Amino acid sequence: MSAPEGRAVPVSLASRVLRVAGTASLVLVPATMGACAYFGVPAAAALTLLSVVLTLVLFFASYEASRPALRQIMPAATLAAVAAAGRIVFAPIPNVQPVSAIVIVAGAALGRRDGFMVGALAALSSNLFFGQGEWTPWQMYAWGLMGYVAGMLADHGLLARRWATLAFGFVASLGYALILNGFYILGYVKPLTWPGALGAIALAAPYDLMHATSTVVFLALIWLPWERSIRRVVRKYAL
Numbered sequence: 001m002s003a004p005e006g007r008a009v010p011v012s013l014a015s016r017v018l019r020v021a022g023t024a025s026l027v028l029v030p031a032t033m034g035a036c037a038y039f040g041v042p043a044a045a046a047l048t049l050l051s052v053v054l055t056l057v058l059f060f061a062s063y064e065a066s067r068p069a070l071r072q073i074m075p076a077a078t079l080a081a082v083a084a085a086g087r088i089v090f091a092p093i094p095n096v097q098p099v100s101a102i103v104i105v106a107g108a109a110l111g112r113r114d115g116f117m118v119g120a121l122a123a124l125s126s127n128l129f130f131g132q133g134e135w136t137p138w139q140m141y142a143w144g145l146m147g148y149v150a151g152m153l154a155d156h157g158l159l160a161r162r163w164a165t166l167a168f169g170f171v172a173s174l175g176y177a178l179i180l181n182g183f184y185i186l187g188y189v190k191p192l193t194w195p196g197a198l199g200a201i202a203l204a205a206p207y208d209l210m211h212a213t214s215t216v217v218f219l220a221l222i223w224l225p226w227e228r229s230i231r232r233v234v235r236k237y238a239l
Contacts, residue, residue, distance in 0.1 A: 018065045030179075033051075056120065095211040103115060104146060107147035112147070149172065
C-alpha cells in the first residue's frame, strides 16, 4: 500500500532487508547465466528463468515495502505507460522503439529504483498487446536493469554530458540484447556450443544494432526536454 500524502513512513527492518536483497539479486541473473553456460547445466533454461523471476519478486517486494506515496509512484507509472504506448506505436518497424530511451531518462531523472520499475512495467504492460510468454520476465529484467544502471550513473554525474548519455544508450541497448540473446541461447540452442551461440548472436545482430541506433536517436530527441521537465516535477513536489 502507498503511504498517505504528506506523512513520513518509518523504514522498518524488513523493508531495509528487502531493499538490500532486491538490489543484490540484480547480479543473480548474469551469475546464473554464466554458471549454467560454463558448466553446461542441462536445466539451464529453467534455472535462469527462476533467477529472473526471483529477482523481479524481490525487487517489487522491496519497492512495495518502502511504501512510496502516490505522488512518488505517478511519475514512474506515467513514464512506463508512455514507454509501452511508444513500443506499440512503433511496432511496424522491427526493433525501432523508444522504450530504452524513456527508461534511461526515467532512471536518470527519477532514480535507480524508479528507473527499474519503469523498465519492468513497460515490458509487462506492452506485452499485453504483443503477447505474454517466458520472454516477458527477461524483458522486464533487462529493461529494468537498464533503468537502474542509468540512475546509478546519473547519481555519480556520469550522464551529465549529452554524448555520454547517447553512448550509454547505445551500449545499454546492446546489453539488453545480450541478456535476451543469452536467454534464447541457453534455452533453445542444443547442444550448446560456441558456433551455435555465435550463430544465434549473428542472426540477431542486425535487429540489435537497429534497436541500439534507434535508442540513440530517441535519446537525442527527448533527453534534454524530458529530463529537465521530470527533474522540475521532482523538485516541485519533493519526490
